[in-house]
Amino acid sequence: MTRQMRAAVYDEFGAADRISVRTVKVPEVQEGEVLVRIRAAAVNPVDSAVREGYLNSFIPVSFPAIPGWDMAGVIEERGYSARRFEVGDEVYGYARRPIVRYGTFAEYIVLPESYLALKPKTLSFEESAGIPLTGLTAFQSLVDIGRLQPGQSVLILGASGGIGTMGIQIAREKGATIIGVASSRNHAFMKELGADHCISYEDTDITAEIRLLFPDGVDLIFDAASGETLKSSLGALKEGGRLVSILNRGEDLPEGLDFHYLFVEPNSTELTALAELADEGRLKVPVSATFSLENTTEAMRLIETRHTQGKIVVVPG
Ligand SMILES: NC(=O)c1ccc[n+]([C@@H]2O[C@H](COP(=O)([O-])OP(=O)(O)OC[C@H]3O[C@@H](n4cnc5c(N)ncnc54)[C@H](OP(=O)(O)O)[C@@H]3O)[C@@H](O)[C@H]2O)c1
Known part of the structure; x- marks a missing residue:
């Protein structure tokens, strides 16, 4: 039929x-x-x-x-x-x-x-x-490729949209310290989800702001914004730190960075893990x-x- x-x-x-x-x-x-x-x-x-x-x-x-x-x-x-x-x-x-x-x-x-x-x-x-799309992207970026560990620091660029809201919560589950970048009207929202610090991208030297909070820099940058925001953030990476981007494929990046581009893949095992997290009340x-x-x-x-x-x-x- x-x-x-x-x-x-x-x-x-x-x-x-x-x-x-x-x-x-x-x-x-x-x-x-x-x-x-x-x-x-x-x-x-x-x-x-x-x-x-x-x-x-x-x-x-x-x-x-x-x-x-x-x-x-x-x-x-x-x-x-x-x-x-x-x-x-x-x-x-x-x-x-x-x-x-x-x-x-x-x-x-x-x-x-x-x-x-x-x-x-x-x-x-x-x-x-x-x-599915945002949760898998954030999980694969932060956990599979970013190898985020408890006690590490992660800077999330574009932290209030689909990717950012998943990214903040998954990083919080990993026990990381989270700095979210988005416009200031979204800072209270990002803190409710688990961001420890929030930075605006408008007229802001993100590297300078981060170095005030973390003099040695951050362990991981998860880039879901790119452009000027990424450029302004690159100096915030700790020596030996890792950059995972879902937008920038390596264009105009300095030599020698531990850089990874990620395009999200379907993964039903990871979807089951995300569903369990949601059912435990830990993923909104x-x-x-x-x-x-x-x-x-x-x-x-x-x-x-x-x-x-x-x-x-x-x-x-
Ligand atoms: N490679 C992959 O596998 C993959 C997977 C998923 C998504 N993506 C890409 O990742 C990007 C984000 O996806 P999404 O679903 O989170 O989009 P979204 O829901 O539209 O969210 C966009 C986010 O970017 C922020 N933003 C806007 N302009 C910005 C700027 N100049 N600097 C920093 N942050 C800025 C927004 O914050 P404010 O509203 O506060 O400005 C918001 O947090 C999209 O371009 C998407 O295509 C790639």
């Missing part, structure tokens, strides 16, 4: 107004895959970058394309040999496939079951949808705005301001 769904779709690269919401066919469920009814999909800056065509040489797009890589929902059907979940299980996942075609701003998605984990029981679908997802599927264009325009707090979410209804 061919199943239909409502989905946000674009047919060519361009601005958010290229998106229309229409009825499209749901793909058939293949071996090892599951059909998930999407209950909430979080919005990420990368959704706009993909739609603009900026990542096409790296992650090709096949039109018509449905944007969105983050979701929480309910298993509705299982393909042959997909036995990890039961129909009715509440799951979440980072749904990036090798080709962008079927994303999460839709009523349904078909995914390999290996992309999914059981969602946190104590969080809503909207909150859960806010974890501040959702600052919710949009209907019909208003996906507005949701994407909002993320493009680069100044949303926590996560924004699309709910298919």
Whole structure:
């Protein structure tokens, strides 16, 4: 039986107004895959970058394309040999496939079951949808690559958005001292999440501010902002310290830095660990705005301001 769904779709690269919401066919469920009814999909800056065509040489797009890589929902059907979940299980996942075609701003998605984990029981679908992409990015940057240890110091650039809110909480779990960089209107918010110190990026010499607090510098910089903010922070790194960036691929950086670029990978084991943390009350997802599927264009325009707090979410209804 061919199943239909409502989905946000674009047919060519361009601005958010290229998106229309229409009825499209749901793909058939293949071996090892599951059909998930999407209950909430979080919005990420990368959704706009993909739609603009900026990542096409790296992650090709096949039109018509449905944007969105983050979701929480309910298993509705299982393909042959997909036995990890039961129909009715509440799951979440980072749904990036090798080709962008079927994303999460839709009523349904078909995914390999290996992309999914059981969602946190104590969080809503909207909150859960806010974890996969940002939670995995922060975890892989701080823990897998950054090797953050208890008692170390970490400077997080861009600490009040999706990545920053996860980064602060994961670093706090590791027992690190956290300095968050974002605009001053977000400092109280960042402290509530666990930042020990907050610095603004506007008209600020970040290195000088850090050296007042940590004369030897910080052990790790987690860069989710780049540009002038990163330049202003580089001198804050301790001798032998590490820089992990999710934006800068090494352009214009001084020689000899212990530098790593990271592009987040799906990882269901890490998603399960993040769900456990959330269910222990140690990982919160501040959702600052919710949009209907019909208003996906507005949701994407909002993320493009680069100044949303926590996560924004699309709910298919
Ligand atoms: N490589 C990867 O795997 C990967 C994964 C996820 C995200 N990313 C990228 O990482 C970036 C952040 O993602 P996100 O989801 O956290 O975005 P977001 O939710 O839009 O948050 C943006 C953050 O950046 C801050 N900010 C804006 N301008 C800044 C500046 N000049 N200096 C320092 N901070 C600034 C904002 O704070 P204020 O509002 O207080 O200004 C906010 O904290 C995006 O560019 C995204 O594409 C890369």
